[in-house]
Amino acid sequence: MNEIARNILLVDGSAPFIKQVSQLLIPYYGIYTALSAEEALLACREQLPDLIICGEELRDTGGHHFIMALRDDPRIAHIPLIFIANRESREDMRMTMNLGADDYLVQPFKRQDLLLSIRSRLSRFAIFNNMRRVAGGGLETVIAIPLVPDALQDKLSKTEARIIKLIAEGKNTREIARELYVSIKTVENHKYNIAQKLGLTGRNSLTEYVIKNIIQPYKRP
Template identity: 30%
Template sequence: MPATILLVEDEPAIQELIAANLLRAGHQVVRAGDAETAQRIVRDALPDLVLLDWMLPGMSGIDFARRLRADERTRGIPLIMLTARGEEQDKVLGLEVGADDYVTKPFSPRELMARIKAVLRRRAPESTEDPVDLGGLRLDPATHRLTAGSTPVSLGPTEFRLLHFLMTHPERVHSRAQLLDQVWGDHVFVEERTVDVHIRRLRCALEPTHHDGLVQTVRGSGYRFSTQTESQPAVR
């Protein structure tokens, strides 16, 4: 699935080159020339990944990274540092402030795309197009198809995104608020009960192939995807 990537880079030529390659790879790109602008963008909506230059006018990339990791809302955003500083102590500092990867300039666009894919696969698998096989279901984001064995299962777009997120984070319990943030986006303001409606629709779609028990209610906490099926209480 295409990821929304926030590119924070103050050199226009480098920003344009990186953005062009990201767009060619199918991603959506949001650009910022400084950390203050990036901060406003993140305040409005969370990106799937941040590409962050170290040397920025005003607030440095390192200081911005620290702020992202200090805030509960933003600490989980995958982050790749871009910098001409290639000394070992600089790399260590970048990783210590919470960067998931550290790419030294000059770099090839191909290498950067590979690093982005690797970080997304590790930190945000729901943002990749890798097929997911779990519990007898195969979900393919690239073709937007879900099959149970050899049987196609029809899902609406929201139910598909919801199942994709749950399947890429199996056995973890997610609250309604967390699912709203991850599936709908944290800038979309809808009632938490909306999640219950789509969980119900998802289970109805999975019921004919007897896979509805994979989507489980954890009373008082939220929902999870588990291959250890159990009887489900009704969503009320």
């Protein structure tokens, strides 16, 4: 899938990291880069990227400080952000998500995991950014959630239908587990059962099914 019309800002103090991720994404997206928080904030205000990928160490500060500065600026606070950590830490993940990151990946990550995360965040952002005309001629942001079709709900349990809805909202397995107050393993088991009921095979088949059959039809006028 070519989404070259979508633009992504890569923010990290490591030029090799910027090059590595750029090479992964250039076939699919337009790419901007920044090595410092100051440079990244300026790029956000001037270019308004569709998504930001941020590493831990920037030339002038840390990635967490950049997230705080981003979310404190109402002009650019809405931009979805994927944080790339250098090591796995439950405490750091929790802090980063609380600061305003939309997803959290750990190096080394799989190319497909990054692409799926990007696709999910962009789809979720598009859904939540629908606009409508209101009384007086102004514009108001509508918080719109894709609905699971009745025909699909009939095949699933209530929990499975809710998980499908959360996937459509852009939540990953970790976020779904937190929302349902269950373990990641329980969510994975539910997702496996859903895939079996829908006749799906392949590691990312359920996510692709949701994008094709729920998110994309929902976004059409």
